[in-house]
Every structure is written in structure tokens, then in C-alpha cells.
Amino acid sequence: MALDKNLAAAIAATRFGLGARPGQLERIAADPRGWLSSQITAAGADQPQPAPQSSQARLLEFRAFQRQRQQAKAAGDPKSDPVKMVAKLLRRETGGDFLARVGLATTTDADFRERWALFWCNHFTVSATKLQTATIVGPFEAEAIRPNVFGPFEHLLVASTSHPAMLLYLDQAQSIGPDSRAAMFLDRRGKRKAGLNENLAREAMELHTVGVGAGYTQADVTEFARALTGWSIGGLKAPDDIAGRFLFRPGAHEPGVRTIMGRRYPQGGMQQGLAVLKDLAASPHTAHHLGFEIARHFVADDPPPTLVAKLERTYLDTGGDLGDVARTLVAAPEAWQPAQRKFKTPYEFLVSSWRAASVSPQSLREVAPVLNGMGQRPFSAPSPKGWPEAGETWCAPDAVIKRVVWSEQLAARSMRGRDPNELAREALGARLTPLVAKTISRAETREEGLAILLMSPEFQRR
């Protein structure tokens, strides 16, 4: 397939990457595919912060904050407004993590690697919509997702499923086997009836692995929930090597053999849940589900079946090696069709705009309100399914108006002394149409020119 190298560069930078920065298209035009492949590294994705705070530290800090607030309240301290305190904590911690992530996205030259990592962050959504998880979404991505995005899927699956953030977000940490020792103990003490919570088990099957079409039943979900009992978090008063970290609690584990999707799993404590995850990762249903989702994210809301099949094949042939799956994606001609079939999400639109204008937001105030207004509140996907992919979702009339308003504001702040015609060539490359080029050249002001570029159909898509 002979694809013009300048067009290939534009596709590489916008569809696979996060949008071209000035000079980038020229640098990668010699070998766009090679540029993408070189970003697939066994060490995984980049870390937004050089020395990120751990989720353990955050959980302990949150606990300390709660205690402090209780004490202040008990003492009747008028200065201790709990809302201000929690808002400050969230702004400092969660806001800082998010701003760092935006900073990485707007400056990196390995932006395919970053998009690939963001895809997996969304696949294994942990959302700050839950107060307990609000300060550990960033650490979750740093600890469970980023190091594992080019390795075997099973590693990524186990790392995310066992991470305290996921255990809290999907209510696994408190799930107790109804016939476990812990349940009997609580029963004897007349405490509330303790038992199963099937939230994580269901979403792990439906969203993270085999997908809803795989033919599992309610009984399979319940059995998997039983197998996962005991996957919990060390109490915050426990010694440092346990507190706030993953902890298997044998006493909470439901004893017995489990049968899930026709397979038997002998009694075996934590190994039982791991064995289920291993089989789920190896399932052809998972290969198909992931292949479909990757193709849908990178190429089209309605992805070419032949591309899905290639990704699926590589997954099965390599035991779920995500680096090889990424290489297959990059090599597939289906992924290089010139037509732009993805409408950018608000995050993608903002990041690509900042990259085009070569500016990075300096404070959360430049990021959070606008994302919130466009329907993509930082770290706060509405459900475990993550942010939607469908263009129709994001191209609502209200959202388009907000994109116009924001484009004007960005232009007003960042266009002094710069040529919008030049920025348009740098950002869109071979995708810059004569109509858009002409319209920008006729803009009354530089600011108007940049707003036209950012709102052009070619810039709104990838």
C-alpha cells in the first residue's frame, strides 16, 4: 500500500499519537511506522511524575485527614470546615496527578505510548466519583497500569484487579464469603450479616476480560465473586508493610471448589482467584473483546472486522502479549485508511490543541472546569465502563459550543506574535485542506485563525 509519507505522518501523529506538535510531523515523516513501533517498550508507559506518591501513602493520608477532621469537629473548632478540607486534599493530590498526566501528554514525543496507556487506564476504569478512591486514581494508573501495558495481558489484569483502588472502587475489599470463618465470627457476635459483593467479579468478566457476549451466567458471576473473597486491603492501623496494601484475608475466603464457565477451581485460597483470572485472560472471548476495543479506540467506532481478527489472532498466538498486539495494530493497513473516523473526546481535543499551540496548562484551573463542562470530568468516568468511544456522544450541540468557546479562550492566551497559517500546517500537515487553509488565511485576527484551526473538521477528528 503506497500511502503518501506526509499523510502517513499525519495519521501516525493524530490517530495513534495525541496530535502533532510543531516540528513533529517533519521529524517522523521519514518513517512513521518505525516511529510508532519504537515506542513499544517492555518497560511500559512513561510515568507522569518522577517520584509519584504511592496509593498506600494516599490511603494513610486520607485516613489521617478523616481522623483530624473528626477531632476538629469534636473540639468544635470553627476553622475546620470539612468541605474546604476535603476539597483541598482532592485538589492537591488528585488535581496534581491529573495535571502531571496532562503535562506528560502535551509534551511527550512518544505520544503513541501515552495513548496506548490511556486506553488501558480507561479499560480498567477506577473513577474518582467515589470519595474513597478519589485520591488514588493517579497512583492506580502509575502502579497497576503503566508498567504493564506492553507485557502479557494477564499481568495487567492481575495488577489492576488486585490493586487497592480497584478493590475499593468495585467494593471487593469488604466482600466476605458467607461460609467463611470471618462471616461466622461476625454472626456469633451479632454483627450485621456479612457476605458477598459481586461487583468486581461481574465487571472483571463483563468489562475487563471475556465481555458480555461470552455466555456466562449469573451463577458464574456469583461463583467468581466467591472465588475472589479474601482479596482485600490491609487495615490502616496495621504495620506499614500491610496497611493500605493488597492483602489476602484467608479468613474471609469462601471455602470450597468453584465452577466458573464450566471449569472447576479447587479450593486454594488466593490461588483460586488467580487461576480464574489466568483462564479469563487466556479465553478466546477475551482476545476478541480486547481486539474489538483496541480497534474501536484507535481506528473507528465501527471498526473493520479484519483488523479485529488480526489483533485477536496475535493475542491468541502470543499468549496475550500486548506489545505484539500493539505491533500488529501499527502494521495493519486497516489502521491507516485516510478517512478520519474518530471524533476526539474532550481530553483528546484539549491535549491535541495544547500540543498544536505548544503550550502546557500550568494550573488545574485551566484544565478541570473545561473538561467538566464538556462532560469529561478529570479522573471521573461515570461508570466502570469508562468514557464512551462513540463520536455521537461527544458531538452534542452543547459540547460543540463549549469547544468553540474554549478554542477562542486558548487562542486569546497563546497566540501573541504567532502565525496561525504556520500552526495549521504544523498541526494538520497533509490533512490541511485548501478550504481550511484559505479560511484561516482570511481570519481577521491571529486568535480567530487559531480558533478556526482547532474547530476545523479535520482537527476535531483523528
Added chain:
Amino acid sequence: MTQALTALSRRRALLAGLGFGLTIDFLGRSAFAAAAGVGRRRLVVVICRGGMDGLSVSPPVGDPDYASLRGTIAIPPFGAPGGALKLDDTFGLHPALASVHALAQKGEARIAPAVATPDRERSHFEAQDVLENGATTAYGAETGWLNRALQAIGPTQVKAISVGPTAPLILRGPIEAASWSPGTGAERDPRLPGILQDLYADDPMLGKALASGLATEAMAKVATADAREALVQPDAMSGADGAMTAQADAGGAPLRPVLRQGLPIARRLGATLAGFMVQEGGPQVAAVSLDGFDTHANQGSSQGQLATRLAYLDAVLGGLAEGMGPVWKHTVVVAATEFGRTARVNGTAGTDHGTASTALLLGGALRRGGIVGDWPTLAPARLFENRDTFPTLDMRGLFKGLLAGHLGLDRRALDTAVFPGTAAVAPTAGVV
């Protein structure tokens, strides 16, 4: 139906003759146009995402099995502190739903306590798809049933709007719907909209969205002014105060002031939507989404996590009812969810994904009456798969009943275009 063609549908028929095409919506539209006074009618669909717990929304505190199944999360009986707000001998409303209860006492709110979509998979995402696409299965239709209902009515007569920054599936489809969320509207370059409209000449997706967004923006200026006016009155429904003392789920952290800020905003949201809908030429149909109903752990009882969400829902509905003013008597609102939750409290003081739940019906156009559909009871033998409220009413039948009775859609359009392949599902009678 063999109603005479109105002037409008004749015009459409003429256009069809010129090659503009005419779809199956023809009968539906002529029936609508022929029904007297239908032009004033308003319909609002509120989608409560996450699986709203019907047994807490309209707790059947008179059902002999309710208290034992629910344990610590049961809503206390009528008259007890934090108790259910009485509807009849069996059912009450959650104490956070004070505005809805006030309407119910005027005959302007009812419940359908055991309603479900045809989906039985207990997946949020599939069930929400089915709730919104009106098909029998997820991915069974690319468009939303409310959009297809608009097609059946005829695009020139009824406009629709969704509230929120993203477009929900229920309103997706060929008929263009407006969308609005708080926060747009700043002083701007007056040339840019025109320039972009030219750029989007060959881009139907962006072109339509921009045009609709600009029109809505103009309307919003009026609507938000109306909402401010409507809410100058002191809050007459402050009975929801109990819910404001709700505890956040993280170790019982009280977030009272946050919620106090949230509820007036929610009321204003409802009132602003009403402000759109009462305007001349404003939308007659609206879709609103609220999420956060997935209460697997520590869902609370008359206070707590779910109470907080219900107080928010109540404030939106209360603000909407108030803001509609005289148009309220021509209005129907339905609040529905993708599925209910398990009848039994789970091991983490919450509930897992279930089957039937409650739909709330509100509006001055409702017929007075008791519960909609049958109550299966919570007797052990009557639970669906020994875990969930048994569905006795098909959600599609309920929606069909509203579209037929309120917007005048005829049976054939409902059975084939709006909810394809549902000839066997009768529109629920006696609601409007």
C-alpha cells in the same frame, strides 16, 4: 387508524411526491396532528443510571417480607423517624423524595413498582442500551426510541432537548435534538459561528450540532432568566432536609455543606429545563440523565449514599414541576432505571444488580390512580430467580402508554417503528 390528513401531513405527502421520501412515521404523525391540544403537551424522560433501587425509591413497607429482606437498609415504616412517606397501605416514598410526595398527594405523581426492560443480563451497559434503544437486545438498534417517537410524530412539530454535556442514546437518531448543560455562554467573536458554519457545510455531524447549539444558546438566555425568577420563592419543599444530613460512604465522612450547595443547583437545573420547555417554540420532549445509583456497598437507609442521590433527583424533579408553571398540567415526566437491585441486602450493606425496579411518573397530565402495574410481593416464592423483584410490567409497555396517551402516537407506529417487534406488548392503559 384512518384519520383525515392535516394540512401539515398533506404538505409532507406533497414533499414525498417530489421525491423527499416518506417513512413509516406517516400514520403516527397524522394521528398526533389530529389529536386536539397535543401541541401543548410536554414529555420529560429522566434516566437514572446505575440500577436505581426501587425498593428504596418506593419502599413497600407494608409488604410482610420487606423489613426482613432489607435488614439495616430497610426504610422505616410510616410515622417512624426517617420513615417512608405514605402513598397507600403498602407503598411509601423514600423520605428524600419529599417534592415527589407532595405531588403524589395532589394526584400528580404515581409509581410503577415492578417494571423492567426485556433485558435479563444484569449488565448496566446492556440494560441501559435496551432502556434507551427500545429494542429487545443491546445493540438491537442504533437509535433511541425517543428519537424514533419524534420521527413518528413529525420533526416539524416537536423539538427535543437533552440535558447534559453528552448526547444520550435515547435521543440519538435522524431527528436532531438540541442539548444543553449549565455553563455555556460567554462574550465571543461574533464572526466565528458563521465562519464555522461555512466550514461545516459538508460535515453533517458538526454542522448540525453547531447550528443546534447556537439556537439553544439563544434560548438558554431566556430560560435561565425564567429559572431565576421561578426560584426566587423560598423553597416550599424543604422536607428533604433529612437527606441533606446524608453521610458520604467513606468512613461516614459528613459532607453536609456540599449537599446543601448541590440541592439548590439541582433545583435550578430542573427549573432551567422547564424554562426551555415553556418557551414559544421550545422543546416539547426532553431527556435527562442522572448517574450514581449503583449502590453495591453502604447504600444507607433513610439517610446515606442513596438518600443523597434521591434528594438530588427530587430537587431536579421539584424544580422542573415548579418551573413549568401553568404548562405542568400538560406535562408528563417519567423517571426510570435500567434495572432494580437484589431484594436482599448483600454482605456489604448494599445491593447487587437485580431485575424489576420502580419508575416514577409525575405531571399534571397524569390520571389519578394507584400503583401502575401489579405488585408481585416480596414473598420468597415470588422473587425473580430467588433474588430480585419480579417484573410484572414491561418498560416498553409503560413508555408506549405514555406516547400513545400523551403524544397521540398510534399503535402501529409504536409496535413497528418506535419499539420494533413489540406488537405483543400492549401500551399500559390508564396512566394519562
